[in-house]
Amino acid sequence: GCARSLMCSPLLCAVNGLQARTFGIWTLLSSVIRCLCAIDIRNQTLYYITLFTFFLALVHFLSEVFIYHTAALTIGVMAPLMVASFSILGMLIGLQYLEVEALSQKKKN
16 A cells, blocks of 8 residues: 555555546646637636636645645745646736627627
């Protein structure tokens, strides 16, 4: 088992196969959602769901660092924090244009 291995750190021992697969499926699901949003950027529901995936990722990584102390602020953690943060910022800016476009489409109809 993990406790008998000399090469295993306590944090690595805390991860089991189920947790690793769950995180992998979450990554796959969020990437599919983000790709679908890129294809259909004007779909407001999909846009909000995509924005929510970035908020979830940001909260997840921040909580692992500052609440649970299971991750350190290394480049491996900083990279997804920066991607999530910049993506949220970009999507919030883009949301203004999406809402303006939706209003102008309603006026035309």
